[in-house]
Amino acid sequence: MNGVLILIPIALFLGLAGLVAFLWSLRTGQFEDPDGAAMRILIDDQDGPLT
Amino acid sequence: MTYQAAPKDWTQSAVETRFAVPDMHCAGCIAKIERMLPQQPGISAARVNFSSRTVAVTHEPDLAEPDLIRAFDAIGYDAQPLHNAAASQRSIALKRLVRALAVAGFAAMNVMLLSVSVWSGAEGSARSLFHWISALIAIPAVAYAGRPFFASAWKALRVGRTNMDVPISVGVTLATGMSLYETIFDGPHAYFDGALMLLTFLLAGRVLDEMMRGRAASGAEALVRRTAPGAMRLDADGSSHWIAADGLQPGDRVLVAAGERLAADGVITSGTSRFDLSLLTGESRPVALGPGALAAAGTLNLDGPVTLEVTAVGEARAIAEIARLMEGAAQAKSAYVRLADRAARFYAPAVHLLAGLSFAGWMLAGAGWHESMLIAIAVLIITCPCALGLAVPVAQVVVCGAMMRDGLLVKNGDALERLAQADKALFDKTGTITLGRPEPSGLEALSDEERAIGRGLAMASRHPLATSLRHALGGAQVGPAILTDIEEVPGEGVLARFNGAAVAMRRPTPQELDGIDDDLVMAVTLDLGRIHVIRFADAIRPGAAQALAELETLGLPAAIMSGDRPETVGAVATLLGIAGKGGMRPAEKLARLESEVAAGQRPLMVGDGLNDGPALAAAHVSMAPASASDVGQQAADIVFLGDSLLAIPKAVRAARATMRIVRQNFALAIGYNIFAVPLAIAGLVTPLVAAIAMSSSSLIVIANSLRLRWAVK
Numbered sequence: 001m002n003g004v005l006i007l008i009p010i011a012l013f014l015g016l017a018g019l020v021a022f023l024w025s026l027r028t029g030q031f032e033d034p035d036g037a038a039m040r041i042l043i044d045d046q047d048g049p050l051t
Numbered sequence: 052m053t054y055q056a057a058p059k060d061w062t063q064s065a066v067e068t069r070f071a072v073p074d075m076h077c078a079g080c081i082a083k084i085e086r087m088l089p090q091q092p093g094i095s096a097a098r099v100n101f102s103s104r105t106v107a108v109t110h111e112p113d114l115a116e117p118d119l120i121r122a123f124d125a126i127g128y129d130a131q132p133l134h135n136a137a138a139s140q141r142s143i144a145l146k147r148l149v150r151a152l153a154v155a156g157f158a159a160m161n162v163m164l165l166s167v168s169v170w171s172g173a174e175g176s177a178r179s180l181f182h183w184i185s186a187l188i189a190i191p192a193v194a195y196a197g198r199p200f201f202a203s204a205w206k207a208l209r210v211g212r213t214n215m216d217v218p219i220s221v222g223v224t225l226a227t228g229m230s231l232y233e234t235i236f237d238g239p240h241a242y243f244d245g246a247l248m249l250l251t252f253l254l255a256g257r258v259l260d261e262m263m264r265g266r267a268a269s270g271a272e273a274l275v276r277r278t279a280p281g282a283m284r285l286d287a288d289g290s291s292h293w294i295a296a297d298g299l300q301p302g303d304r305v306l307v308a309a310g311e312r313l314a315a316d317g318v319i320t321s322g323t324s325r326f327d328l329s330l331l332t333g334e335s336r337p338v339a340l341g342p343g344a345l346a347a348a349g350t351l352n353l354d355g356p357v358t359l360e361v362t363a364v365g366e367a368r369a370i371a372e373i374a375r376l377m378e379g380a381a382q383a384k385s386a387y388v389r390l391a392d393r394a395a396r397f398y399a400p401a402v403h404l405l406a407g408l409s410f411a412g413w414m415l416a417g418a419g420w421h422e423s424m425l426i427a428i429a430v431l432i433i434t435c436p437c438a439l440g441l442a443v444p445v446a447q448v449v450v451c452g453a454m455m456r457d458g459l460l461v462k463n464g465d466a467l468e469r470l471a472q473a474d475k476a477l478f479d480k481t482g483t484i485t486l487g488r489p490e491p492s493g494l495e496a497l498s499d500e501e502r503a504i505g506r507g508l509a510m511a512s513r514h515p516l517a518t519s520l521r522h523a524l525g526g527a528q529v530g531p532a533i534l535t536d537i538e539e540v541p542g543e544g545v546l547a548r549f550n551g552a553a554v555a556m557r558r559p560t561p562q563e564l565d566g567i568d569d570d571l572v573m574a575v576t577l578d579l580g581r582i583h584v585i586r587f588a589d590a591i592r593p594g595a596a597q598a599l600a601e602l603e604t605l606g607l608p609a610a611i612m613s614g615d616r617p618e619t620v621g622a623v624a625t626l627l628g629i630a631g632k633g634g635m636r637p638a639e640k641l642a643r644l645e646s647e648v649a650a651g652q653r654p655l656m657v658g659d660g661l662n663d664g665p666a667l668a669a670a671h672v673s674m675a676p677a678s679a680s681d682v683g684q685q686a687a688d689i690v691f692l693g694d695s696l697l698a699i700p701k702a703v704r705a706a707r708a709t710m711r712i713v714r715q716n717f718a719l720a721i722g723y724n725i726f727a728v729p730l731a732i733a734g735l736v737t738p739l740v741a742a743i744a745m746s747s748s749s750l751i752v753i754a755n756s757l758r759l760r761w762a763v764k
Contacts (some may be wrong), residue, residue: 004177008184014159019157024148036101042078 065095066112070130073104083126089679091122106130113348116281116291123639136541145261151196152254158192159247163742166244170371182234182241187231193227196250199257204359215440216403216597220638223249227527229428240425245741247430247584252749253440257478259445263451282307285358286508296364303361311513315348317359327515329349329481331661332614349680353515354558355543373637376665377686385739388463393719398439406430409732432741435723438748440715445756450709453763458692459702465686469672470706472653476602477644477670477698480613480620484595484627486694487659487678489519489587490574501579503532504549508556508577511537511545516575518555526555544575554579560725594697596627601700605707607655612640614662640666657699659683674699697721699764716752 025031075081081099084106088097108119116132145743165181173181197220204216223246230241247270252741281295283306296314299305304320307313325337326348337353340346346359406427413423434565447464454461463468465502473739478484497505502524509521510531533549534554543558555578563576563584610630613620617633635643644666656670658661659679667673668711673685676694684690691698727744729743730736736744 008082008165011164012184015157015161020151021155023150026153027147033100033102036081036099039078039081039101045081 065109067107067109070106072106072128072130075104075130079258083405084485085125095213117293148258148261151334154192155196155250155254157190159251162189162244162247179237185243186234188232189247193290197416213399218399223433223677225516226428226432240738245738252437256440257445259448263448278544299361299364305359308356309352309354312351313348314345315361316363317346317361319344320358320360324352324354324357334615345736353524373661373664374453375667376641390468391440394663400563402434429736430731433727437745438720438752441749442720445753446709446712446759449756449761450762451703453760454705457636457763459698460690462688467709471710473655473672474608474653476607476655477612480615480623480664480755482659483657485591486590489516490522490590491520491585493585504554504579505577507531507534508545559584592694592697598696598699599627605703637665641669644669645663705763712756712759716755719751
């Protein structure tokens, strides 16, 4: 029973952290352009010559 | 990485304009636009949204839309300005629903975790503790995530009606309240998990519904070109600058270049040109207008620059008459009731009656109000339209995604329901059966070198015939020839030199056209040493005959309804073997559709022009090609990309497949109720049984809907 008293708050805290992280990512517009995010990793950071 | 928002170091007065850039297709395009556009004068930043194929440009306020479009042109992209407050409102509504879904999902998972230990035998103080924690999570979550349902139910109840949200709200509220009572008095059964799971499933349905509408509508918006975004106004001192269409005043003098659309009605004060009225009237033959003649907004100036004195703007324009007709027609159409709402009309009272009867029945049987109440709540939870709420949106989202990949943009979900019911098809001619743009013929006579020179000449002009010629010659293996001394003479053509020899693309002389008045014929002469007369005609869309035959076998006999001259319409109709009627004004088309709808028929209208707008709005369901006028695209329920008419039977088949799946889903949901409701009334449904029954029925409905991924053939 004592274990449960520690585990339940931990479980709830982790779940809440996930919820907050999701709401944060929603607020900062990370779901605005999912296809673009996949493309952008292919762009070089340097301003080199473009092909 | 470039994940931060556009830099804010620009002056306070910088403005942002959004553009649709449909040609973006790779990471290179993103990099090119975001790096090279800010190098253009007056532009400080560009931010690409690849999912919606749009670019947000931050620029100086005195930079007008044509300047920005030119900036896109300079780096090699076609851009169209977007003006839509509606889209951002829609994304706000969607975000609110997603937040509610996130909260409901989080709460449902955690409460379920606690419920599992209760079901597996937690007793006494442990059960009480778990119930209390569940209550602490569930009550705020229900209050937050349930708001969309509570608000909609309250709105319906206030006007004395009921909808699907009423039993949902009553069920969720009662279940939460009763569970709180159980928790306080240490009872065995709490339904917190059931209430939250119900909200999660239903919100998932709502989010999908909203997402589909937003995605399809923004796809259609990206194609909408405004009839004329503005005009070049000539000021008294002789200078000219670009102003938006709503800034024009009667009495203003505006300059309209060849290839531009008129933003307002006006009288021509100088210059002569031919005008393409097809968007307004369906008439495919251009008309020549000179000084003193009245030109209507929305017509396309074909030949040379003309100066107009504006006579009417905004509401007073000739096309405003069409807008008024459309408004009336659209109001009549809004009476259509969606299948889900028709089901809800019977479902909601039945559910309440069942719950009330089981409460009364158990009271009479002497069970006591506490137990009777618990059973009534179990009935409400079990019958709550979880699967019903998912049955329609999941099917529609899946099929709309599949249709979008095939170039069919569905603007709203009930369009599919109505399309599945259509029993006849009416087509406009110009721009719908035909391509609506001049297609050159006789290009085979040109040698490869001549093709290259012709392409070079055509690239120097923005005249519609030159544009068409450029596209037609674009497929040649040889690129455009390098020409020198290029000069465009408005109303005449393009003159240039190739290897020292004079070449020209010009309007044909009467002799070259065998003496026929050149107003009647669309043609250009390519003078490349040898003389080639290229004639242009409005070609019939590819696949038209096959599409009409397929529609016939689907039970949708087709007919043509056009504003063009009866002879032209008759020729096309005979060629395709269907009935056709020409010379119809917008009001006549509208009247025909209204009489057919009144007679109980369900016509599918396919059209593109402004003159089809009222008919598209009045039809049972309507489609428009992507080349349509913005009025046509806005009035149509479904927009199809590409030239081929085969998209239409394809859409009809997909719509019918969708309705088949939706009906199966309803049958599954009702079958589940027939099985589960007697159990609930008998008092056998514990929270565990409710949780299993609800989730399994929802999963079955989702799995069945996923079969529609392959329905578009």
